[in-house]
Amino acid sequence: MSRQGENAGRPDWWGRLYDGDAPDTGRAAADDSVDERFDSAAGTVGVARTPVPAPPTDTETTEPDQHPGGHPDEHPDGHPDGHSDGRGGPDVDAEAPTALTNAPGAADSAAANADAPGAADTADARPAVSPAVLPAVHEPEPAALPAADPDEPADLPPDTVLEEARHGSFTLRAASLRGAAARERGEPRRDALLTARFGAGRDALVLVAVATGPRAVAGAHRAAREISRWVGSAVGHSHTRLVEDIRAARRDDLKSGLHRLTGRGYGRLRARAAELGLAAEEYTADLRCLLLPADPECRVRVFFGVGSGGLFRLRDGRWQDIDPGGRGPGARAGAGNAPRAEEFGGGSLVPDPGPAPAMSGPFRFRASLARPGDTLLLCSAGLAAPMRDGHALADRLAERWSDREPPGPVGFLADAQSRIEGHTDDRTAVAVWEH
Numbered sequence: 288m289s290r291q292g293e294n295a296g297r298p299d300w301w302g303r304l305y306d307g308d309a310p311d312t313g314r315a316a317a318d319d320s321v322d323e324r325f326d327s328a329a330g331t332v333g334v335a336r337t338p339v340p341a342p343p344t345d346t347e348t349t350e351p352d353q354h355p356g357g358h359p360d361e362h363p364d365g366h367p368d369g370h371s372d373g374r375g376g377p378d379v380d381a382e383a384p385t386a387l388t389n390a391p392g393a394a395d396s397a398a399a400n401a402d403a404p405g406a407a408d409t410a411d412a413r414p415a416v417s418p419a420v421l422p423a424v425h426e427p428e429p430a431a432l433p434a435a436d437p438d439e440p441a442d443l444p445p446d447t448v449l450e451e452a453r454h455g456s457f458t459l460r461a462a463s464l465r466g467a468a469a470r471e472r473g474e475p476r477r478d479a480l481l482t483a484r485f486g487a488g489r490d491a492l493v494l495v496a497v498a499t500g501p502r503a504v505a506g507a508h509r510a511a512r513e514i515s516r517w518v519g520s521a522v523g524h525s526h527t528r529l530v531e532d533i534r535a536a537r538r539d540d541l542k543s544g545l546h547r548l549t550g551r552g553y554g555r556l557r558a559r560a561a562e563l564g565l566a567a568e569e570y571t572a573d574l575r576c577l578l579l580p581a582d583p584e585c586r587v588r589v590f591f592g593v594g595s596g597g598l599f600r601l602r603d604g605r606w607q608d609i610d611p612g613g614r615g616p617g618a619r620a621g622a623g624n625a626p627r628a629e630e631f632g633g634g635s636l637v638p639d640p641g642p643a644p645a646m647s648g649p650f651r652f653r654a655s656l657a658r659p660g661d662t663l664l665l666c667s668a669g670l671a672a673p674m675r676d677g678h679a680l681a682d683r684l685a686e687r688w689s690d691r692e693p694p695g696p697v698g699f700l701a702d703a704q705s706r707i708e709g710h711t712d713d714r715t716a717v718a719v720w721e722h
Contacts, residue, residue, distance in 0.1 A: 290630070355519035369444060430465075431473035442476050444508055450482045451696050454493055454581040456659075460699040461495060463716040466669060477502070478667050478713040479511035479572070481519050485526035486582070491581035492526040492533075494519055497596065497715045499573040499667045506563070511572040517552040518574065533580050533587050533654075542652045544589045553593070553646045571647045577665050579719065586657045586721070590665070593648050597671025601662035604689050606674070606681050611651040662688050663719040669712035670703070678707055693720040 433443050440500040450461040463480035481496040496515040500507025522529065525548070532541050553571070561569035573594025580587065590598055590611075598610040657663065664684075666674070673680045685692065687702055694702065 295407050304442050325487055352363055373424055373464055374577050384544060391455075407525065422593075430470040433473055433475040441534045443481065444512070446470075446476065447480045447700070448480050449696055449700055450480070452482065452484075452493070452700075454484070454491065454579070455489075455583040455584065456722050457579060458655075458693050458720040458722065459493070459579070459717070460693055460696065460714075460720075462700050462703040463497075463667075463715040464700075464704050464713065466711050466713040467706075469713060475508045476713050477507045477511060478669070478715040479508065480715050480717075481515040482522065483519055485523045486530070489582040489584075490527070492522070492530050493577075493578070493579040493581060494522050495665065495717045496574065497576070497592070497665060497667050497717060498574045499596070499669075499713065500572045501569065504569050506565075506570065507572070510559075511571045513559065514552055514556050514572045514574050517555050518549060518576065521548045522576075522578070523554065529578065530580055530582075533578065533589060534582065534585050535666070536587060536654070541589060541654060543590075545589075545652065546650045549591065549593060549650060550646060567646065573647075573668065575651075575665055577663070577717065577719070588663060588719070590651070590653045593646050595668040595671070597664070597666045597668070597674055598653070599664040599666075600690055601664065601676060601685055602658070602660070608675065609655070610671075611653050612649070620698070631715070657719075657721045659721050661721040662693075663721075665717040665719075667713065667715040669710065669714035670716050672712075673707045673710045680707055681703055688718065688720075691720070691722065693718065 293617070303401040329397040406443075430446065435443055446465045448463040450459070452459040459481055460480070461480060461524065462654065464480050465476035465478075468474075468477060475567075477500040479496075479498040480500075481494070483494045485637060490557050498511035498515045500509075500511040510598055525544070529541070529544075532544070552574075556571060557567045559566050563570060573592070573596055574597070575592035575594070576590065578591075593611075597608070600607045600609050664674075673683075683703060683705065687698075693699065699716075699718065
């Protein structure tokens with residue numbers, strides 16, 4: 288610092304501060320109290336401290352009506368804000384939770400304290416607590432972003448995808464989430480979700496495709512996305528014929544046509560693996576699809592796909608595992624015996640005995656009639672596993688989804704991402720409510 292003009296108009300405190308002979312500052316010899324520290328801080332910010340009555344002695348008693356602004360019967364502790372610090376005055380820390388907007392009853396408590404007699408005087412005498420300094424309600428989930436390719440930074444899928452639609456006699460909710468394990472490792476979501484409508488009006492066809500790439504393989508998310516896109520394109524070009532076959536319940540035609548269509552998609556995926564110099568099993572994906580006609584008079588629902596995953600139906604409050612590759616048609620998710628085959632209006636078709644040349648597993652197909660009040664759930668293996676393992680998730684979803692009106696998108700997303708110990712894979716859920 289410049290010493291120019293140091294002798295002209297220098298305040299006395301400057302000399303005391305920089306006097307070389309002055310002793311170093313430190314803890315005062317005399318003990319200070321909390322009240323003294325409060326007075327010091329309050330004086331700094333310009334807030335006057337309200338005198339606090341002295342605590343009663345052994346021979347003194349504090350009458351309830353000495354509390355300002357109300358009768359003790361109005362509050363259990365004889366204090367307007369329901370708290371007591373043993374000195375007859377309000378507890379400063381008692382109002383801190385009112386800054387948490389997500390704390391249960393915080394808004395009601397704040398309003399009650401504001402209306403209580405004497406609350407304004409108390410608030411004026413006490414500095415406000417900033418919400419920024421309050422402790423977090425819960426620890427955030429670990430979520431490391433995946434490493435991006437500088438040449439294709441937009442190639443990575445988003446962490447979460449949410450879709451909703453209503454056509455004909457059904458309402459659709461769909462969500463795809465990156466699993467906790469992938470978030471911790473900074474890996475991209477391997478599940479791919481495709482929802483598409485082809486055509487218009489009563490002749491429209493809704494396709495939902497769920498694909499999952501292999502675990503611990505670089506580029507698995509690309510394989511899942513490509514098989515979904517290729518099969519989706521083929522369905523789109525053939526949607527007029529598919530709608531006609533679905534309306535006429537031509538199951539054999541549907542099965543053989545969708546089998547060829549899916550085989551061609553996997554053939555292209557295998558060719559792509561060769562271009563990348565990868566083995567076919569390293570660049571593949573499980574695929575599960577639903578075809579939903581928009582015609583409200585047609586309640587035929589068609590499922591087809593290859594690989595792992597789940598297909599469940601909620602009927603009369605009970606989950607039924609109707610996946611051709613699951614525990615057998617009609618097996619209840621979690622527990623229970625399989626109902627009779629005639630309960631599935633329209634029946635089911637078993638998977639083909641062997642895989643097509645280009646496929647990674649047997650082709651699975653099922654066509655069934657939906658009833659009003661049914662809820663159909665198509666999901667990836669990340670959700671199918673806890674649904675089949677007898678966890679409380681199946682019961683919770685049955686309770687939440689048994690209403691005729693489905694939950695909103697936010698509620699559905701919360702249901703889909705319910706945490707289950709030991710299940711940290713990506714999770715994709717597609718639910719169809721029948722009206």
